[in-house]
Amino acid sequence: MILITGGTGYIGAHVALECMVRGEEVLILDNLCNSQRSAIDRISVLAGKRPGFIFGDVRNRRLLDSVLRDYPIDAVVHCAGLKAVGESVREPLRYYNTNVGGSVVLCQAMAQAGIFRLVFSSSATVYGDCTCMPINESCATGQPTNPYGMSKLMCENVMKSVASSDPRWSIGLLRYFNPIGAHASGLLGEAPTSTPNNLLPYLLQVALGERRALAVFGNDYPTPDGTGVRDYIHVEDLALGHIRALDALRDRRGVSLWNLGTGRGYSVLDVVKAFEKVSGIPIPLNVEARRPGDIACCWADPQKSIEELGWQARHGLEKMLADAWRWQCNQHKRDEVRKAN
Ligand code: NAD
């Protein structure tokens, strides 16, 4: 059985579904601070059976001890955490407490229970403003520009130390590039309960008419069209990377680093153009100043993941955007029905 912390969240729900489709038993632990219980129903519809669910906090050691004692868990995927960069600047202690504190408590409880296979949701943010492009796993980690990024780097360091202290650990640090998209069914996607942070949620709000224009944060970067370039990856491809990592960790010890990205970079304007093409909706733009802490370019060298995990992203940008748009339209319809009742 796989324990997925943060399993009702955007990425965790896709990982949970993918595990279940592969015949694994899944137990989700989430405190629902940025997700909804209804994700469980949707995963159940798509998987044809229900995952277990524990409502609780990953920092609660007593709860974790009892979960790891009472269920036959043999590996953990640790997605629970806070991820809004701006909020992390305003509330750094909450971020360090949840992200770093949660990881420490989880590792302690796992060690106590004799469970040593762990996959962690890390981020390409740990590379900081890396100048070697594409970025591979041997590029040095940098100085993340905000407490969120710093907390991810700290979690990685905690896990590296833990693995050096005891040879039984098998830990996979998955460095996600920019996950976007949604499940092709339109039933699972990003449904944050707090203010969005990233490009896609804002773009979708403009498409729905909830926002007048998309702010483009800078068009004077040293990139082909002057806007920031990122490696967007379909969340279903990302979820599959976790399954491959869980498998690979059976035969590995210590810490393994894997980039989860496509290896292709797209600018903000590329994303807008592709979205207009798949949705038929024009997106008004408003060029603004650069966002503090932003970098010009960031895309992955996925070769190590291809070789060691036998994993490679399959979906292109248009598919990611079409799936995100389908999910957003479904959400919008559900909200309208709720308001009408
Ligand atoms: P999300 O907010 O949708 O999911 C996180 C889940 O963790 C939520 O369901 C939330 O309720 C839960 N959670 C938060 N604190 C908790 C706690 N103390 N105890 C139990 N549950 C808790 O975010 P996501 O996009 O699915 O991200 C998942 C992980 O991936 C996070 O750790 C995030 O930092 C990391 N990550 C995300 C991105 C991205 O762009 N989405 C990129 C890189 C890394």
Ligand code: UD1
């Ligand atoms: C951001 C975070 C990073 C985190 C990642 C995934 C910052 C500084 N960095 O990275 O730590 O790991 O999300 O959660 O917040 N953009 C616009 N208009 C918008 C929103 C974004 O032009 O309204 C641009 C950005 O300048 C960037 C690109 O779109 O060039 C992608 O932005 P975003 O989705 O926020 O991701 P990252 O900047 O990669």
